[in-house]
């Protein structure tokens with residue numbers, strides 16, 4: 001059977017790695033890291049059963065799209081390269097055939113944090129554009145799969161899709177999804193400016209080493225639910241999640257918003273009324289398009305407060321009744 005991989009002259013060497021098409025003999029080497037909990041957590045399928053894994057691995061449709069990555073002769077990761085059609089209208093459909101690729105990856109956590117995945121995926125995208133002459137490369141992941149989308153951002157891929165609770169995770173339930181892509185001309189211009197894949201400015205290590213965080217903690221009858229509301233509202237990422245406490249933060253900066261479960265929580269009344277539970281604080285978020293921001297918040301479960309004191313501000317109530325303001329300056 002011919003495959004897109006046949007057009008490439010193998011093996012491909014990068015500074016530290018060797019990339020080649022997977023063979024039936026790679027089944028055990030790849031299973032060794034794919035069965036590790038931190039990898040299994042995010043990959044589409046996998047189980048503790050080697051026979052099941054092997055049956056899938058040996059299937060021609062999978063093997064013909066799989067590459068392995070070697071470090072000094074040891075298989076430390078695998079890559080998926082799936083050449084596919086783009087969408088197009090009927091009259092121009094012939095120009096949509098085999099013009100883009102979906103890529104994927106899984107790496108041995110024993111070798112993480114040293115840029116090997118970045119180096120290998122960088123080379124894979126380079127092959128797509130420079131050898132296979134494709135016009136677009138894309139990949140998807142759960143929004144909670146931070147290591148994967150950070151890898152894509154390091155490589156200059158653009159987040160162009162954020163789907164809301166559309167992807168079912170085997171233990172975490174319905175999660176948001178991210179879609180990333182890069183076009184050939186973007187990739188080439190990135191190369192021509194001499195920019196290489198580099199660790200992002202706010203690496204996990206940098207973030208862990210900070211000791212100047214500050215945040216606001218909101219009480220809620222369900223911390224995780226309220227955190228997800230604000231994560232969707234603000235497009236911030238959930239940094240920790242549990243039944244008692246959940247937190248979210250923007251990519252940059254030192255501020256975070258946390259939610260803690262309080263079983264005796266009483267919704268505040270706004271505007272305040274004597275003898276009723278009052279708000280203790282409210283949150284302010286600047287927006288550029290107030291009507292659209294209000295519509296978005298309402299679609300996520302917020303309410304527009306009955307009393308609106310200023311034209312450029314909309315006082316909103318989150319699903320637990322905490323007031324927050326969307327405003328334009």
Ligand SMILES: CC(C)(COP(=O)(O)OP(=O)(O)OC[C@H]1O[C@@H](n2cnc3c(N)ncnc32)[C@H](O)[C@@H]1OP(=O)(O)O)[C@@H](O)C(=O)NCCC(=O)NCCS
Pocket residue numbers: 038039040042043044104105106107108111112113114115116117118119140141142145147148150151197198199200202203204205
């Ligand atoms: C996604 C995955 C491959 C990323 O692994 P990783 O170790 O974060 O990626 P790399 O090997 O490229 O290492 C990058 C890290 O090394 C650091 N690094 C060190 N030297 C580096 C170099 N020369 N170049 C780039 N990064 C370097 C980076 O700063 C980064 O650290 P940070 O995340 O703390 O900022 C890995 O987590 C994985 O296999 N996950 C499970 C499978 C999976 O999710 N597959 C995708 C399903 S959609």
